[in-house]
Amino acid sequence: MTADLIRFFTTNWIGQAIVIVAQCLAVTIPLLVAVAYMTYVDRKVWASIQLRRGPNVVGPFGLLQPMADGLKLVLKETIVPSSANGVLFIIAPMIAFMTALVAWAVVPFDDGWVIADINVGILYLFAISSLGVYGIIIAGWASNSKYAFLGALRSAAQMVSYEVSIGFVLITVLLCVGSLNLSKVVLAQSGWFFNWFWLPLLPMFVIFFVSALAETNRTPFDLPMSEAELVAGFHTEYSAMTFGLFFLGEYANMILLSALGAVLFLGGWMSPIPYAPFTWVPGIVWFAFKIAFLLFIFSWTKGTLPRYRYDQLMRLGWKVFLPVSLGWVVLTAAVLQFGGWVPKL
Amino acid sequence: MILQALAFYVFAFVVMASAAMVVVSRNPVYSVLFLILAFFNAAALFVLIGAEFIAMILVIVYVGAVAVLFLFVVMMLDINLTELREGFLKYLPVGALIGLVLLAEILLGLGVIGGGTTSLTGLDKATPQVIAIDNTRAIGRVLYTQYFYLFQVAGLVLLVAMIGAIVLTLRTRPGVRRQRVSEQLYRPKGDAVTVVKVPTRGGV
Numbered sequence: 255m256t257a258d259l260i261r262f263f264t265t266n267w268i269g270q271a272i273v274i275v276a277q278c279l280a281v282t283i284p285l286l287v288a289v290a291y292m293t294y295v296d297r298k299v300w301a302s303i304q305l306r307r308g309p310n311v312v313g314p315f316g317l318l319q320p321m322a323d324g325l326k327l328v329l330k331e332t333i334v335p336s337s338a339n340g341v342l343f344i345i346a347p348m349i350a351f352m353t354a355l356v357a358w359a360v361v362p363f364d365d366g367w368v369i370a371d372i373n374v375g376i377l378y379l380f381a382i383s384s385l386g387v388y389g390i391i392i393a394g395w396a397s398n399s400k401y402a403f404l405g406a407l408r409s410a411a412q413m414v415s416y417e418v419s420i421g422f423v424l425i426t427v428l429l430c431v432g433s434l435n436l437s438k439v440v441l442a443q444s445g446w447f448f449n450w451f452w453l454p455l456l457p458m459f460v461i462f463f464v465s466a467l468a469e470t471n472r473t474p475f476d477l478p479m480s481e482a483e484l485v486a487g488f489h490t491e492y493s494a495m496t497f498g499l500f501f502l503g504e505y506a507n508m509i510l511l512s513a514l515g516a517v518l519f520l521g522g523w524m525s526p527i528p529y530a531p532f533t534w535v536p537g538i539v540w541f542a543f544k545i546a547f548l549l550f551i552f553s554w555t556k557g558t559l560p561r562y563r564y565d566q567l568m569r570l571g572w573k574v575f576l577p578v579s580l581g582w583v584v585l586t587a588a589v590l591q592f593g594g595w596v597p598k599l
Numbered sequence: 600m601i602l603q604a605l606a607f608y609v610f611a612f613v614v615m616a617s618a619a620m621v622v623v624s625r626n627p628v629y630s631v632l633f634l635i636l637a638f639f640n641a642a643a644l645f646v647l648i649g650a651e652f653i654a655m656i657l658v659i660v661y662v663g664a665v666a667v668l669f670l671f672v673v674m675m676l677d678i679n680l681t682e683l684r685e686g687f688l689k690y691l692p693v694g695a696l697i698g699l700v701l702l703a704e705i706l707l708g709l710g711v712i713g714g715g716t717t718s719l720t721g722l723d724k725a726t727p728q729v730i731a732i733d734n735t736r737a738i739g740r741v742l743y744t745q746y747f748y749l750f751q752v753a754g755l756v757l758l759v760a761m762i763g764a765i766v767l768t769l770r771t772r773p774g775v776r777r778q779r780v781s782e783q784l785y786r787p788k789g790d791a792v793t794v795v796k797v798p799t800r801g802g803v
Contacts, residue, residue: 267602305800342632373733377655384663388635391667395628395674407671414667434735565778 277369281358289505290320296553303557327498335398335491342396347492347499350389354506357382361513362437364523364537375436376424379514380417383469386507387413390471390478390488393500397491405487408564409471409478415571416468416475422579423462426455426586427518432597440522442597447526452519458582459519461575463551466511468571470504473556477564512548513541520544607647614640627673635666652735 263269294309294316301308309316334343360375362368372378387410394406428434430451431442443450452459468475479487489500516522521544523537562570590596613636620633638661645654742750797803 372651374651374655374735377652377659381655381658381663384659387663387667388670391670391674392632403674407675410667410671414664417663569780 281369282355285355285358285506285509286502288509289502290324292505292509292549293323293501294320295549296556299550299553300557303554324498327495327501330494332494332496333491337398338491339396339398342392343491344496346389346393346396347489347496347503348389349392350386350503351499351506353382353386353389354503354510357510358513360436361510361517362440362522363541365437367523367538368437371435371437374434376428376434376439379436379510380421380424383420383507383510384413384417386469386503389500389503393492394488397488399491401484401486401490402488405478405484405490409488412468412471412475412477412567412571415568416465416575419461419571419575419579420465420469422576422583423458423465424518426458426579426583427451429583429586429590430455430597436517436522440517440524443521444524445528447521450519450521450524455519455582455586457578459515461579462515462519463548464570465575466508466515467552467555468567470507470511470552472508472552474559474562475567476561477567480561508549508552509545512545512552515548516541516544520548603647607644610640610643610647613637614644627676628670631666631670631673634669635662638662638666650734652733652738 263273297319298308298316300306309319312318312322334340357379359370360368360372360378362371390409390413391406394402394404394409397403427439431439433439433442467473471478477487478484479489481487484490489497492500523541525532525535525537525540617633617636617640621630621637624630624633638657642654642657642662645651645657795803
């Protein structure tokens with residue numbers, strides 16, 4: 255009986271299709287729940303920073319607040335402005351949301367727990383994250399509104415600029431690993447928590463985190479939706495679930511970049527101390543802790559820092575991060591080459 | 600196997616259709632979006648033949664960077680649709696000629712017409728057996744050894760293009776007030792902020 259079942263799921267193409275769909279659901283459903291509760295945690299953290307209580311009415315401790323918000327977004331009317339470009343207006347939030355989800359296919363949750371264990375995992379993540387900008391820029395153009403358009407232009411320039419420094423950060427990490435496979439990136443960091451790449455590559459970790467803030471349009475880099483000048487930036491004209499998709503996409507992207515940070519610099523599923531009882535804890539729990547830690551820093555920054563000026567943002571990207579990260583790539587390559595630490599190919 | 604063939608035909612059809620739409624569509628923004636779709640499906644075709652590195656680089660470089668800048672520029676243009684259509688018939692013969700020349704070059708290069716044997720003997724060097732070695736490594740091995748000078752020259756060409764673009768657009772205007780970042784950073788704190796100690800839960 256079990257042998258039959260195993261044969262059905264491994265050889266029969268219907269069985270394989272069922273397995274693939276189940277794997278996708280096993281990643282996306284927890285992810286969407288995480289996104290929902292990230293909005294709750296975000297609001298709670300800001301509330302604590304500002305000495306407020308935060309959401310506390312719907313359900314115990316306000317725990318059902320994300321569900322109520324989601325329900326409200328679904329039930330509201332979707333308004334398409336009469337002068338907007340109908341098709342692109344609807345497609346844009348879908349692109350923004352989908353690009354945030356498909357990237358999860360290559361993220362390793364534990365040893366071997368990955369949907370697609372491909373050889374070019376880092377490049378795939380980089381390629382997909384560079385697609386996220388299309389949702390925003392198409393939204394800005396299709397809305398036919400000056401605020402939305404200005405927000406989209408700012409966002410496109412910002413994301414393209416900070417992708418350059420993220421690219422160099424990825425290059426440094428893969429110089430130390432010798433592979434583009436994300437599981438191998440994690441395995442290369444095995445051992446104590448000071449063996450993880452955050453310590454040897456500390457400047458790159460900082461650059462990665464700040465660029466991640468800019469990539470996800472979060473404070474202090476939330477100029478694409480700076481409410482003081484642009485109403486709500488690129489999603490000014492969006493309502494109901496079309497807005498909801500942008501919102502979910504933004505949070506899914508934050509979680510994705512935190513997961514990427516955890517994989518690249520915080521040892522992925524590895525436990526910080528490589529001895530029992532720490533190694534008894536399943537890897538996925540450590541991974542979730544690391545993601546949660548980075549996400550907390552995301553909320554903390556948003557609650558603390560004021561917004562950058564646009565010229566400062568561009569200066570930081572091109573005149574500070576680009577030279578520093580480029581220099582660090584050269585330095586890392588030199589140290590690996592002359593220190594004899596080049597990873598075996 | 601049948602799934603792969605099906606995938607190939609779907610991707611190939613979308614590439615051809617969206618490439619045609621790039622030329623045909625009236626709105627330049629649609630053209631760029633169809634161009635992006637064509638790039639994306641071409642990347643999928645690369646994945647199908649096992650050239651995953653080229654596929655990812657195609658998406659990162661062309662879709663992620665070049666097409667964003669295209670879209671950026673095209674969206675900001677004040678487009679007159681009727682004027683754009685006027686040149687279509689005038690340039691059609693030239694375009695068709697260029698297309699034919701490119702097609703002939705591809706067919707000659709692959710040995711479909713003329714030679715009979717494929718002239719691109721180095722072709723399989725770049726994509727060896729997928730199981731034996733992943734193609735990121737394979738490309739790296741020939742790119743930084745055999746083709747090192749050509750690689751450097753390609754970099755120089757891009758540098759020249761970049762400097763050229765900067766020289767063309769650089770202009771010095773009198774009376775521009777610049778941001779002096781060092782001055783801004785070295786301004787003493789007392790000039791800008793006053794610190795008030797607020798008792799917790801007491802307010803200002």
